[in-house]
Amino acid sequence: MNTVNLKQLAKELNLSASTVSRALRDSWEISTPTKQRVFDLAKKMNFQPNPYASSLRKHRSRTIAVVIPEVANNFFALAIKGIETIAREKGYHVLIYLTNEDVKEEVAVASNLQSGRVDGVILSLSGETKDTRHIQELQQRNIPLVFFDRVCEGIGAPKVMTNDYESGFIATEHLIKAGCRRIAHLTVSMSLSISHKRMQGYTDGLLRYDQQSDQELVIHCSNDEEENYRLIRALLSSDKRPDGIFASVEKLAVQVYHVCRDLGLEIPGDVKVISFSNLVTASLLNPSLTTIAQPAYEMGKEAATILFRRLEKKYIVMPDDQVILPAKLEPRNSTRSAQI
Amino acid sequence: MNTVNLKQLAKELNLSASTVSRALRDSWEISTPTKQRVFDLAKKMNFQPNPYASSLRKHRSRTIAVVIPEVANNFFALAIKGIETIAREKGYHVLIYLTNEDVKEEVAVASNLQSGRVDGVILSLSGETKDTRHIQELQQRNIPLVFFDRVCEGIGAPKVMTNDYESGFIATEHLIKAGCRRIAHLTVSMSLSISHKRMQGYTDGLLRYDQQSDQELVIHCSNDEEENYRLIRALLSSDKRPDGIFASVEKLAVQVYHVCRDLGLEIPGDVKVISFSNLVTASLLNPSLTTIAQPAYEMGKEAATILFRRLEKKYIVMPDDQVILPAKLEPRNSTRSAQI
DNA sequence: TTTATTTACGGAAACGGTTGCGGGATTGCC
DNA sequence: GGCAATCCCGCAACCGTTTCCGTAAATAAA
Numbered sequence: 001m002n003t004v005n006l007k008q009l010a011k012e013l014n015l016s017a018s019t020v021s022r023a024l025r026d027s028w029e030i031s032t033p034t035k036q037r038v039f040d041l042a043k044k045m046n047f048q049p050n051p052y053a054s055s056l057r058k059h060r061s062r063t064i065a066v067v068i069p070e071v072a073n074n075f076f077a078l079a080i081k082g083i084e085t086i087a088r089e090k091g092y093h094v095l096i097y098l099t100n101e102d103v104k105e106e107v108a109v110a111s112n113l114q115s116g117r118v119d120g121v122i123l124s125l126s127g128e129t130k131d132t133r134h135i136q137e138l139q140q141r142n143i144p145l146v147f148f149d150r151v152c153e154g155i156g157a158p159k160v161m162t163n164d165y166e167s168g169f170i171a172t173e174h175l176i177k178a179g180c181r182r183i184a185h186l187t188v189s190m191s192l193s194i195s196h197k198r199m200q201g202y203t204d205g206l207l208r209y210d211q212q213s214d215q216e217l218v219i220h221c222s223n224d225e226e227e228n229y230r231l232i233r234a235l236l237s238s239d240k241r242p243d244g245i246f247a248s249v250e251k252l253a254v255q256v257y258h259v260c261r262d263l264g265l266e267i268p269g270d271v272k273v274i275s276f277s278n279l280v281t282a283s284l285l286n287p288s289l290t291t292i293a294q295p296a297y298e299m300g301k302e303a304a305t306i307l308f309r310r311l312e313k314k315y316i317v318m319p320d321d322q323v324i325l326p327a328k329l330e331p332r333n334s335t336r337s338a339q340i
Numbered sequence: 341m342n343t344v345n346l347k348q349l350a351k352e353l354n355l356s357a358s359t360v361s362r363a364l365r366d367s368w369e370i371s372t373p374t375k376q377r378v379f380d381l382a383k384k385m386n387f388q389p390n391p392y393a394s395s396l397r398k399h400r401s402r403t404i405a406v407v408i409p410e411v412a413n414n415f416f417a418l419a420i421k422g423i424e425t426i427a428r429e430k431g432y433h434v435l436i437y438l439t440n441e442d443v444k445e446e447v448a449v450a451s452n453l454q455s456g457r458v459d460g461v462i463l464s465l466s467g468e469t470k471d472t473r474h475i476q477e478l479q480q481r482n483i484p485l486v487f488f489d490r491v492c493e494g495i496g497a498p499k500v501m502t503n504d505y506e507s508g509f510i511a512t513e514h515l516i517k518a519g520c521r522r523i524a525h526l527t528v529s530m531s532l533s534i535s536h537k538r539m540q541g542y543t544d545g546l547l548r549y550d551q552q553s554d555q556e557l558v559i560h561c562s563n564d565e566e567e568n569y570r571l572i573r574a575l576l577s578s579d580k581r582p583d584g585i586f587a588s589v590e591k592l593a594v595q596v597y598h599v600c601r602d603l604g605l606e607i608p609g610d611v612k613v614i615s616f617s618n619l620v621t622a623s624l625l626n627p628s629l630t631t632i633a634q635p636a637y638e639m640g641k642e643a644a645t646i647l648f649r650r651l652e653k654k655y656i657v658m659p660d661d662q663v664i665l666p667a668k669l670e671p672r673n674s675t676r677s678a679q680i
Numbered sequence: 681t682t683t684a685t686t687t688a689c690g691g692a693a694a695c696g697g698t699t700g701c702g703g704g705a706t707t708g709c710c
Numbered sequence: 711g712g713c714a715a716t717c718c719c720g721c722a723a724c725c726g727t728t729t730c731c732g733t734a735a736a737t738a739a740a
Binding site for chain 1: 386393395396401411413414417418420421425428433434436437445455457597625627628
Binding site for chain 1: 687688689690691692694695696697
């Protein structure tokens with residue numbers, strides 16, 4: 001319990017609560033000596049204003065929510081770090097909600113956020129989300145919202161993302177130039193626009209180099225690790241095995257490595273692998289993994305910066321404000337072409 | 341802005357605010373038909389009670405704080421996931437604060453938490469923390485506190501940790517049994533009790549197998565990656581190079597891999613490596629990394645469970661309540677002993 | 681000296697729920 | 711029919727801070 005409150009401070013000083021309140025906020029209405037007395041006693045008594053009383057009165061909580069599908073993943077962890085860094089600078093608090101890639105949980109969180117608990121929301125959609133009414137309801141409550149990475153195309157809100165289409169194209173091109181003639185694409189969710197874009201980049205990449213696309217080479221993975229393993233194992237066990245794999249998310253690349261080890265397939269000899277990933281250990285894998293690395297930390301910072309611009313009303317953010325931070329191809333051994 | 345409030349609901353229903361409030365909390369004082377009317381209209385109007393008004397009146401925020409040194413690290417990310425899972429079940433909200441291994445930031449966060457913003461705190465100390473007055477001040481405000489992993493020995497609060505001493509011993513023993521005769525230990529912070537314990541396990545392990553310990557083989561690393569690289573490189577470049585390395589944290593093991601690659605040293609041939617780590621890719625590294633894996637997710641859940649027990653006053657938690665969740669040795673190729 | 685203005689502060693009403701208390705109406709019991 | 715118990719509900723205070731409004735004193739302007 002925080003025992004000492006503003007009224008007690010005021011009584012101690014023979015001042016009114018309003019005067020003390022103003023003094024603490026350094027108001028011009030209060031004389032310098034009075035301010036000093038207030039500051040001194042406040043410090044001495046270790047006075048901490050009750051944030052809930054303040055929030056109630058001011059209709060501002062100085063709190064934002066970060067809603068993400070998972071956290072045990074370098075991309076999201078770094079994004080959180082970016083967001084928290086900016087929030088701290090601005091004196092804001094960060095509530096975190098994990099949806100575990102589950103729409104129902106996302107809906108529940110969104111509903112809860114309508115209470116006015118937060119001043120704004122930074123969100124990355126779950127892989128299952130198709131219907132976005134729960135997000136729109138947030139918008140209708142005038143709660144500022146910023147998407148990052150897994151954005152929602154249909155909703156007019158600022159978005160921070162990477163160049164997914166180009167990256168998909170580049171990844172595919174990279175595999176083709178490494179000699180691949182049969183490239184598979186592992187994707188997680190076809191309801192996410194980033195998945196579409198990456199896939200479109202993949203398809204166009206194939207087209208650009210006169211490779212025919214084959215629906216059998218597009219594997220729709222889920223959130224179930226074991227099922228993903230089976231799907232990938234089936235893919236790599238088939239007689240028409242691909243010689244290149246483009247994974248749209250990190251965990252699928254990890255499964256590819258596991259499958260290859262179990263099947264005795266050699267990377268990059270038998271199959272080359274490239275993946276969207278922020279693994280710090282990508283260069284230490286066996287073989288080192290060629291990645292498309294997203295600037296996760298910067299994306300988090302950018303999303304937070306946009307949100308706070310809106311909260312502080314410095315600028316009116318355009319609803320369709322979009323920031324694209326480019327991902328970076330980091331070629332490593334998993335896509336090395338045969339030498340000699 | 342959340343426009344519809346309790347009073348408006350009440351007026352609409354021709355009831356008093358108190359009746360509506362009680363009805364929504366399913367009080368026995370309200371008749372069933374009245375409750376039903378209230379429920380129906382509340383749902384229809386999508387009424388969400390203002391959490392700040394409620395918190396102010398009840399002196400409970402249904403919010404907890406998680407204070408950790410970093411998040412871009414599988415251990416802490418998984419711990420957060422565990423905490424968030426339990427918190428969600430209990431209907432609590434989770435504020436996250438990153439100290440970035442910086443005491444000053446930790447002190448600032450602790451000070452801020454004295455405002456009564458949260459009902460309880462789950463904390464893992466920064467590597468720099470020696471003076472713990474800021475933590476004690478939290479205690480004095482009667483804010484329930486639970487430590488996990490990087491606990492503070494001197495403070496009477498529940499602690500969730502792993503068997504660091506035994507794990508340090510086992511790691512050292514594992515290296516010795518793999519044939520190492522000169523084992524180095526990489527540690528991060530000598531102010532943390534877990535570092536002490538791990539190191540003590542290391543020292544006792546050496547002693548148990550009649551190996552003499554050598555202060556030159558204990559490397560005190562920092563939070564600066566480049567400096568750590570230099571320190572480790574110096575260690576592995578010396579003429580009295582160790583043949584085994586026990587890293588107390590994951591990132592140091594990663595640096596060891598980098599140094600070995602750059603120096604052309606072979607793992608496990610030239611030097612064997614074991615590390616505390618929760619890397620999902622440990623088995624895919626080149627070579628696969630032998631780890632001591634902490635049950636991060638379970639530790640997070642356990643810490644949260646203990647905290648909520650105290651918050652809900654179901655049990656009076658003993659101040660020195662300690663839960664030890666054992667870490668697990670996962671032998672892999674980085675400590676494989678030479679075969680023929 | 682009178683009037684207008686500024687300075688410095690206090691009173692009290694918010695903000696939106698929660699809860700102790702009290703009281704009218706209905707029911708039960710003899 | 712009288713009395714008590716029970717059932718439902720309203721009144722009003724309260725949580726701690728902010729802010730609108732008012733005002734007395736001090737200063738400036740006329």
